[in-house]
Amino acid sequence: MSIRQWPEHERPRERLLRSGSHSLSDAELLAIFLSTGGRGMDAVARGRELISRFGSLRALLDQSSESLVNEPGLGPASVCRLKAALELGTRHLAADLERGEALTDPASAGAYFSRRLRSLPHEVFACLFLDNRHRALAFEELFRGTIDAAEVHPREVVRRALAHNAAAVIIGHNHPSGVAEPSAADRAITQRLREALDLIGVRVLDHFIVGDGPALSLAQRGWL
Incomplete structure (x- = not known):
């Protein structure tokens, strides 16, 4: 029928x-x-x-x-x-974040990073800086190229967090190969950034890896 x-x-x-x-x-x-x-x-x-x-x-x-x-x-x-x-x-989600709506769940953050990074042909490491109510302050692409421990500089992330007076940050990068599984280097970078930002009282809420499917959350994997 x-x-x-x-x-x-x-x-x-x-x-x-x-x-x-x-x-x-x-x-x-x-x-x-x-x-x-x-x-x-x-x-x-x-x-x-x-x-x-x-x-x-x-x-x-x-x-x-x-x-x-x-x-x-x-x-x-x-x-x-x-x-x-x-x-x-x-x-619609991107517009909400960019005008200061509170970020309330990991799926929304992952969708935002996917929107910004998925179509890029090269690796990009980006940060979403948040205030103490988890409202977006700024989204910045900080590093390009091969994203490994040698290319991502914690001091630059710290500098930008201070510039925005951020209380928290969500980090993310894309895998142009389409495979979102985190490498050992991805996990090491996350830990280094977490330790550096802890020194200035800024929390790392999550690290998303963007591939072909939904963005992978390291926090949900228990690695943050």
Whole structure:
């Protein structure tokens, strides 16, 4: 049965308009982007099948446009709408941070670093400086090139933290290879920066590594 044949109060679009996007399941939200379910399946059932096939909604959304466009129920138009919606959400988050909204969860910080660093063709080490209420003060790209212990200078990070009168900092860098797994050097840099910033009373809240998927949090791995 097509969604158009459902009672109006049960249709995902109508429910979103009536009750808000939070009232919809992952499959129902995804169904809004699908042109049809295909093969006798409605769009919600197709959305549920796609999420199950990739393991989670996040894993599905992290797929490239090229891999999604050939999935049943998806096509160029649906994939473009989906990717555009994701980009709008990321830009909305970036705008919130840049105008001083409080940073309240690791996922938001990781998404912000991904937005700023993922598309860069070379390695970049960056810092997001925060005040004592975890509101963004400044985002700065401090080092470029091969990010290792010889290239990242704690004294420069300390200098910039003092310049912004920061109470905390979130650090991050990208892996252009797309593999976000931290190296021994990544962990060593994190420790050196933490020790240097501790001396001036500035907390290192997290270190994100940006690859092809969601940014990896060293804090969530228990390495900070």
